Amino acid sequence: xxxLPSSSPFRGSFTALVTPFRDxxxxxxxxxxxxxxxxxxxxxxxxxxxxxxxxxxxSHAEHNLVVEWAVEQAAGRVPVIxxxxxxxxxxxxxxxxxxxxxxxxxxxxxxPYYNKPTQEGLYRHFKAIADAVDLPIFIYxxxxxxxxxxxxxxxxxxxxxxxxAGVKDATANMARVSLQRQVLGEGFIQLSGEDATAxxxxxxGGQGCISVTSNVAPRxxxxxxxACLAGDFRRALAIQDQLMPLHTALFIETNPAPTKYALxxxxxxxxxxxxxxxxxxxxxxxxxxxxxxHAGLIN
Numbered sequence: 001x002x003x004l005p006s007s008s009p010f011r012g013s014f015t016a017l018v019t020p021f022r023d024x025x026x027x028x029x030x031x032x033x034x035x036x037x038x039x040x041x042x043x044x045x046x047x048x049x050x051x052x053x054x055x056x057x058x059s060h061a062e063h064n065l066v067v068e069w070a071v072e073q074a075a076g077r078v079p080v081i082x083x084x085x086x087x088x089x090x091x092x093x094x095x096x097x098x099x100x101x102x103x104x105x106x107x108x109x110x111x112p113y114y115n116k117p118t119q120e121g122l123y124r125h126f127k128a129i130a131d132a133v134d135l136p137i138f139i140y141x142x143x144x145x146x147x148x149x150x151x152x153x154x155x156x157x158x159x160x161x162x163x164x165a166g167v168k169d170a171t172a173n174m175a176r177v178s179l180q181r182q183v184l185g186e187g188f189i190q191l192s193g194e195d196a197t198a199x200x201x202x203x204x205g206g207q208g209c210i211s212v213t214s215n216v217a218p219r220x221x222x223x224x225x226x227a228c229l230a231g232d233f234r235r236a237l238a239i240q241d242q243l244m245p246l247h248t249a250l251f252i253e254t255n256p257a258p259t260k261y262a263l264x265x266x267x268x269x270x271x272x273x274x275x276x277x278x279x280x281x282x283x284x285x286x287x288x289x290x291x292x293x294h295a296g297l298i299n
Contacts, residue, residue, distance in 0.1 A: 009079040009105065010136070010165065010189050011207045012044030013225040015214040016052035018256045019066055020269035026062055028069060030269040035073040037268065038214070042222035046070055047210050049083035050108055051145060052256045057274040060091075064098045071103045081210075085110030085140060089125050093132045106136040108168060108210070113146040119154045126158050136165035142193060143171060152176070156183050168193040168210045169201070177204035195221075195247040199240045202228035212255055213247050216262040217295055245291035252287055253280045262288050265298060 015038050020030035035046060048070040049055045049063050058066065067082045074080050082099035084107045086092040096107050109129055111122060130137055139158065143149040149171065158164045166189025169176060174197065177190055181204075192201035192209040201209070207229070214221035220239055227235040250258045257273050257280045264271040265288075271279050280288070292298045 008189070008207075009045065010081075010138075010191070011225075011229060013042075013214050013218070013221045014045035014047050014081060014191065014208060014210045015043050015218060015221075016047045016050050016210050016212050017070065018215055018260055018263065018269075019049065019053040019058060020260075021272040021274065022270050023272075024274075026058075026065065027269060031066065031069055032073045034215075034263075034268055035070060038218050039074065039077050041218035042226075043078065043214060043218045044208070044222060044225065045079045045081060045105075046074055047081045047083065047108055050085070050140070050210070051083075051110070051142075052212050052215070052259070053083060054256065054274055054277065055083055055085070057277070060095070063095060064102075067099050067104060068102045079105035081106040081108050081138060083108050083110075084129070085112075087112035087115050089128050092125070092129050096129050096133045096135070096137075100133045100135050104135060106138060106165065107133070108138050108140050110140040110142065111146045111148055111150050113148075116148050119151055122148070122150050123154055123157055126164065127161060130158075130161045130163050134163060136163055138166050138168050138189070138191065139164070140168045140193065141171060142168075145170075152179050152183050155180060155188070159184050159188055165189050166191060166207075169206075170194050172197045174200045174204055177201055177206055181205045195250075196244065198224075199228070199233075199236055202236070203233060212250055212259055213243060215256075215259050216250070216266070216292070217243060217246060217297055220295065242295050245294045246288075246297075249284075249288045249291035252284045258284060258288050261285060262292060265289065265292065 082104035170193030
């Protein structure tokens with residue numbers, strides 16, 4: 001595979017978008033407003049209905065609608081990597097086909113959770129999805145949520161398929177970036193899936209981050225990624241120090257409840273989540289507010 005050109009659209013700060021709700025239903029106005037704000041603040045790309053978008057508790061119809069809204073509202077200004085993961089291969093294919101039909105730029109497909117397939121099962125799952133669509137596919141490897149860890153060897157097998165483009169790596173293991181580069185080369189696009197360790201990830205050869213924090217601090221996250229990609233790690237470290245309390249605060253309770261609370265403080269949406277998620281406690285609210293002050297987002 002040839003090295004990723006610097007003109008690749010899959011570089012920099014990609015926001016793992018939350019899905020706004022109001023009174024139990026999707027809040028279209030808030031979602032479209034969030035997309036516009038993200039782009040205006042310099043976000044390089046959008047990722048709707050991943051785990052941060054509460055994909056487990058939106059219906060298939062709602063999932064598809066959110067992808068459509070993201071593509072429509074982005075209107076080609078930035079790429080949209082649509083969440084299309086499931087632990088049911090047929091369901092993942094259906095989500096992927098819909099995302100392709102409505103104009104998504106790429107797909108984010110999580111390793112199947114709960115049913116714990118073998119490495120061969122992982123390979124066949126991703127191959128079946130790749131065979132069904134033409135869009136670039138990013139493997140979402142998040143052992144902390146899916147309980148399984150895709151091996152470097154399985155990724156290498158998958159990378160032989162023309163539309164397997166890269167990985168969203170949420171292992172928080174810096175060595176994996178270098179190991180994956182060693183086996184798969186620079187053309188395999190490695191995006192961090194973990195804000196707190198994204199600085200190290202980028203130094204090891206990453207090309208961007210699918211970020212939770214960028215929901216709340218899109219400009220700073222964009223500037224951080226731009227600095228990393230330019231090799232200006234002194235500037236990146238200064239931004240990391242500014243954002244680190246927020247990276248931590250947004251995961252004190254289960255994502256995305258703290259993020260939605262932070263966005264409610266910015267007037268972007270309600271902090272409403274769907275059960276089994278619940279709004280954050282008062283003690284967590286205080287930590288999130290303090291982190292936002294530290295980052296210069298609120299007074």
